């Protein structure tokens with residue numbers, strides 16, 4: 001990995017060389033967005049773009065065969081690999097990057113425990129940052145949800161996410177992150193992880209004839225049209241409701257966050273990071 005930043009703080013301003021990124025899944029919705037966003041930034045250069053299947057150049061960037069990633073990383077010498085693919089490939093790409101000493105930013109969702117373990121292992125060799133959502137507004141939503149649940153821990157919680165009809169995984173990675181947040185706060189309020197029958201239980205969808213149990217968290221995934229990504233957390237009780245919602249306008253929101261994360265990650269120590277580490281106490285630009 002070539003250090004591009006004398007400051008060591010991840011910044012690439014001040015006249016230092018642009019951050020060199022490698023993009024996997026270049027032919028995908030997010031891969032294309034990342035390349036276009038990088039091409040519009042002076043502090044980022046696309047050193048390599050690869051895709052599983054043949055793809056025409058994107059924003060003037062040639063796309064190589066992902067099957068040759070290991071050799072291509074040596075030749076291209078990127079600082080960070082930026083991945084938005086599928087769980088089965090993202091883990092493999094992260095391992096390949098780690099072997100090449102290249103840091104990894106992955107936004108891919110839908111990992112099982114095995115895939116997450118492979119990412120964790122890669123983070124022992126290189127800095128690896130994983131986030132289910134790179135929108136700063138979702139980071140703000142997470143903070144608001146944690147505060148709201150702490151204020152009214154006994155209220156019923158129902159989560160609804162809506163995405164385009166091409167999304168494979170359900171519920172979304174962001175939904176799972178928000179559910180972890182809700183359950184973590186409620187366990188903290190209860191004083192210890194609820195090991196008994198009162199522990200939170202995720203109920204995916206709802207049908208049939210049965211009362212809602214107090215410890216349920218309803219989870220609803222909608223797939224329709226070209227919705228970029230919407231997440232609503234509803235809290236209801238005591239004759240009132242509170243709905244906290246984020247709507248992404250376009251995928252540029254995610255690409256901007258991912259590139260900011262890549263610039264922050266470069267030259268960090270090998271470890272496991274998330275987008276909150278990038279944002280620190282504030283989420284604004």
Ligand SMILES: NC(=O)C1=CN([C@@H]2O[C@H](COP(=O)(O)OP(=O)(O)OC[C@H]3O[C@@H](n4cnc5c(N)ncnc54)[C@H](OP(=O)(O)O)[C@@H]3O)[C@@H](O)[C@H]2O)C=CC1
Nearest residue numbers: 025027028029030052053085086089107109132133134254
């Ligand atoms: N963290 C965040 O902020 C965001 C995360 N995401 C996540 O990013 C991922 C990709 O989303 P999106 O770009 O819409 O998906 P697309 O289906 O549009 O693109 C997926 C890309 O990854 C490649 N790919 C998929 N599966 C494999 C595989 N098994 N092996 C090799 N390459 C593969 C595809 O290659 P090919 O062209 O050959 O099929 C394609 O280039 C999803 O997990 C999604 O949830 C999406 C938006 C924001």
Ligand SMILES: O=C(O)C1=N[C@H](C(=O)O)C[C@H](O)C1
Nearest residue numbers: 109132133167172173174229
């Ligand atoms: O697939 C998508 O499009 C998105 N996936 C991510 C997720 O699974 O949370 C993030 C965003 O909502 C868009």
